[in-house]
Amino acid sequence: MAHESPTFSPLYRQIKNLIVQALDSGEWLPGQTIPSEQELALRFGVSQGTVRKAVDELAAENILVRRQGKGTFVSTHQDPRAVFRFLRLKAVNGGPVLPKSQPLECLRGKAGQEAARNLGIEPGSQIFIVRRVLKFDGKPVVIDEMYLPGDVFQGLSLEMLKEWQGSLYSLFESRFGVRMVRATEKIRAVSADRAVADVLNVQESTPLLSVERLAYTYGDKPVEWRRGLYSTAEHFYINELS
Amino acid sequence: MAHESPTFSPLYRQIKNLIVQALDSGEWLPGQTIPSEQELALRFGVSQGTVRKAVDELAAENILVRRQGKGTFVSTHQDPRAVFRFLRLKAVNGGPVLPKSQPLECLRGKAGQEAARNLGIEPGSQIFIVRRVLKFDGKPVVIDEMYLPGDVFQGLSLEMLKEWQGSLYSLFESRFGVRMVRATEKIRAVSADRAVADVLNVQESTPLLSVERLAYTYGDKPVEWRRGLYSTAEHFYINELS
DNA sequence: TAGTGGTCTAGACCACTCC
DNA sequence: GAGTGGTCTAGACCACTAG
Numbered sequence: 001m002a003h004e005s006p007t008f009s010p011l012y013r014q015i016k017n018l019i020v021q022a023l024d025s026g027e028w029l030p031g032q033t034i035p036s037e038q039e040l041a042l043r044f045g046v047s048q049g050t051v052r053k054a055v056d057e058l059a060a061e062n063i064l065v066r067r068q069g070k071g072t073f074v075s076t077h078q079d080p081r082a083v084f085r086f087l088r089l090k091a092v093n094g095g096p097v098l099p100k101s102q103p104l105e106c107l108r109g110k111a112g113q114e115a116a117r118n119l120g121i122e123p124g125s126q127i128f129i130v131r132r133v134l135k136f137d138g139k140p141v142v143i144d145e146m147y148l149p150g151d152v153f154q155g156l157s158l159e160m161l162k163e164w165q166g167s168l169y170s171l172f173e174s175r176f177g178v179r180m181v182r183a184t185e186k187i188r189a190v191s192a193d194r195a196v197a198d199v200l201n202v203q204e205s206t207p208l209l210s211v212e213r214l215a216y217t218y219g220d221k222p223v224e225w226r227r228g229l230y231s232t233a234e235h236f237y238i239n240e241l242s
Numbered sequence: 243m244a245h246e247s248p249t250f251s252p253l254y255r256q257i258k259n260l261i262v263q264a265l266d267s268g269e270w271l272p273g274q275t276i277p278s279e280q281e282l283a284l285r286f287g288v289s290q291g292t293v294r295k296a297v298d299e300l301a302a303e304n305i306l307v308r309r310q311g312k313g314t315f316v317s318t319h320q321d322p323r324a325v326f327r328f329l330r331l332k333a334v335n336g337g338p339v340l341p342k343s344q345p346l347e348c349l350r351g352k353a354g355q356e357a358a359r360n361l362g363i364e365p366g367s368q369i370f371i372v373r374r375v376l377k378f379d380g381k382p383v384v385i386d387e388m389y390l391p392g393d394v395f396q397g398l399s400l401e402m403l404k405e406w407q408g409s410l411y412s413l414f415e416s417r418f419g420v421r422m423v424r425a426t427e428k429i430r431a432v433s434a435d436r437a438v439a440d441v442l443n444v445q446e447s448t449p450l451l452s453v454e455r456l457a458y459t460y461g462d463k464p465v466e467w468r469r470g471l472y473s474t475a476e477h478f479y480i481n482e483l484s
Numbered sequence: 485t486a487g488t489g490g491t492c493t494a495g496a497c498c499a500c501t502c503c
Numbered sequence: 504g505a506g507t508g509g510t511c512t513a514g515a516c517c518a519c520t521a522g
Contacts, residue, residue, distance in 0.1 A: 010510060036488060047512045052489090060302075062484055068489050069519035086483050090428075183483040186332075188474035189431040189449035207431035207449035213483075232430035239481055241328050241425040241455075242304055252491060278507060289493045294508090310508050311500035 015044050016054035023063070023074060023179075024218040030076035030173055034064065037072075063181055063218075077169035077180065086169065086183060086215070087134075089141070089235050097137050101168060103161035105131040108150070115147045118214055118225040126150030130161065132168075133199060140200050141235055146226040152178055178223055183215040187237065190229070200231045209237060257286050258296040265305070265316060265421075266460040272318035272415055276306065279314075305423055305460075319411040319422065328411065328425060328457070329376075331383070331477050339379050343410060345403035346373040350392070357389045360456055360467040368392030372403065374410075375441060382442050383477055388468040394420055420465055425457040429479065432471070442473045451479060 009017075019034070028034045037055065041048045055072060058064040062085065065073045076082065080098060091097065107129045116123040127150050134142035146168075148156065153176055164171045172178045190210040197204040209230035217223050230237065251259075261276070270276045279297065283290045297314060300306040304327065307315045318324065322340060333339065349371045358365040369392050376384035388410075390398065395418055406413045414420045432452040439446040451472040459465050472479065 012510075050511060066489065069521080071488060088481075088483070181484070185481045185483060187429065187451065187479040187481065189451045189472075191449050205447075207433050209429065209431045209451075212478075230431075236454075237429040239330075239427045239429065241330070241427060242423070254491075292492060308508065311502080313507060
C-alpha cells in the first residue's frame with residue numbers, strides 16, 4: 001500500500017503542523033493556554049500520546065511552554081525573560097540588566113536587492129527601516145538597523161516605537177500579530193566608523209561585533225532583517241554549543 | 243510515601259545517567275553501537291519506552307545518534323561532518339571547505355588563576371598550552387590557543403599534533419579517551435596585534451572575533467579552555483536562535 | 485476535588501537495514 | 504526473515520495547580 005497523501009509525514013508531525021496553523025491564524029494568542037492534550041486528541045481524532053509528541057517538539061522549539069498542573073501556553077515576547085532568547089548579550093561584570101530601547105528613526109523606503117532576497121519579497125516593495133540604540137544601565141551598547149516588510153507592519157511609526165514600553169518583538173506581537181519564532185545570525189568583526197562611534201560612545205575604528213539577523217515567524221516566513229553593531233568593551237555575545 | 247532516594251529524579255533520567263556513566267567508563271566507544279533498546283530495558287529492569295525517552299534526550303544532546311534499522315551509536319568526532327558542530331564558521335562565498343589544522347606550539351606550563359578556575363583544577367597544576375592555526379583552502383583564518391589539564395592529556399606533544407590527520411577533538415577522543423560533548427563560547431570583537439596579524443595575513447589592528455570557549459566532557463566536566471581569534475574577512479560565525 | 489501535564493508501562497504495527 | 508529504531512495507541516498512576 002503506497003502513501004496516498006502528497007506530503008507524507010508521521011501523524012504527530014501532521015498534528016504539529018495543524019497546531020502551528022492554528023497559532024498562525026490567531027486562534028490562540030501569545031500568553032494564552034491552548035486546549036488540553038485530551039481536547040486536542042479529541043479534536044484531531046488521535047491519541048493523547050500523539051498530541052503529546054507534537055507538543056513536545058513545539059515546546060523544544062520554544063513555540064509553546066508547558067506548565068505542569070496549569071496547561072500549555074503560547075510563548076510570548078511579553079515575558080521580560082524572553083528578551084534574552086534573541087539577545088545573546090551578557091555583561092562582563094554584574095548581573096543581567098534589562099536593556100532599554102531608544103528608537104532613532106523610522107523611515108519608509110523600497111526594498112533593494114539584498115533586503116528583498118532576505119525577506120522573500122519583490123525588489124522595490126514598500127519596507128520600513130528602523131534604527132535604534134540599545135542601552136544597558138544607561139550606556140549605549142548596541143545600534144540596530146532593521147528592515148521590515150511594509151505590508152506586515154502597516155502603520156508602524158517612530159511615535160509608536162517611542163511610546164512602547166517593552167521589547168520590539170513584544171510590540172510586533174501585540175500591534176501587528178507577528179510573533180518571532182526563530183532566527184539565524186551571521187557574526188563578523190568590523191571597525192566603528194565616526195557616526196557609529198559617536199552613538200556608542202567609543203573611539204573611532206574600535207572593533208565591534210556585526211550581527212546580521214534574519215528572523216522568522218510561523219511557517220519559516222522571514223519578517224525581519226536586521227544588522228546590529230555591538231560594543232563589546234563591557235559585554236560579550238554568549239553561545240552554547242552541543 | 244516520601245521519596246527515599248537522596249537525589250530523586252524520574253526513572254528515565256536515572257537511566258540516562260546510567261547510560262552516560264557507561265559511556266564515561268568507556269564501556270561503549272565512539273562510533274560503536276550501544277545495546278538495543280530491548281537489551282537496555284532488560285539490563286535496567288524498565289520498559290522499552292522508558293529507555294527510549296532516556297535515549298531521546300541523549301540523541302537531542304548529540305551524545306548518541308540513532309539510525310533506523312541499524313541501531314543507536316555513540317557520537318564521534320571522527321566523522322568529518324562533526325567538525326562544524328563546534329566550529330561555527332562559514333565561508334562568505336563558496337561551499338563548506340574542511341579546515342586544516344597547523345600546530346605551532348605545544349608547551350608544558352602551570353595553570354594560572356583564570357585557567358584553574360575555568361578548568362576546575364588547582365592553580366599551579368600542570369597544563370598543556372597548544373597554539374595552532376586553522377587554514378581554509380590554504381588560507382589562515384583562525385589562530386587558537388588552548389589550555390588543557392595535564393593529568394588528562396598526559397603524553398601530548400607537538401609531534402603527535404603534527405602527525406595527526408583529522409580534527410583536534412578526534413585526536414583527543416582516540417588518544418586520550420576524552421570526548422567533547424558540549425561547550426560555551428563568549429564572543430567579542432578585538433583588534434589584531436602585530437604578531438597575530440602576521441599569522442592571519444591581515445593588516446595590524448584589523449578587527450577580529452575573539453571566541454573564548456570552555457568545552458566539557460561527560461558529566462559536565464570542563465577539559466579544555468581555549469581562545470580563538472577569527473579573521474572574518476571572508477568568513478562569518480553562524481548561529482541559530484530559537 | 486477536579487483538571488492539567490509528567491511518567492511509566494505494554495503491546496501492536498511500520499520502516500529500514502542486513503543477511 | 505530477523506532485528507533495529509519509529510510510530511501509535513490505551514490505560515494507569517503521580518505531581519502540581521487552583522478553586
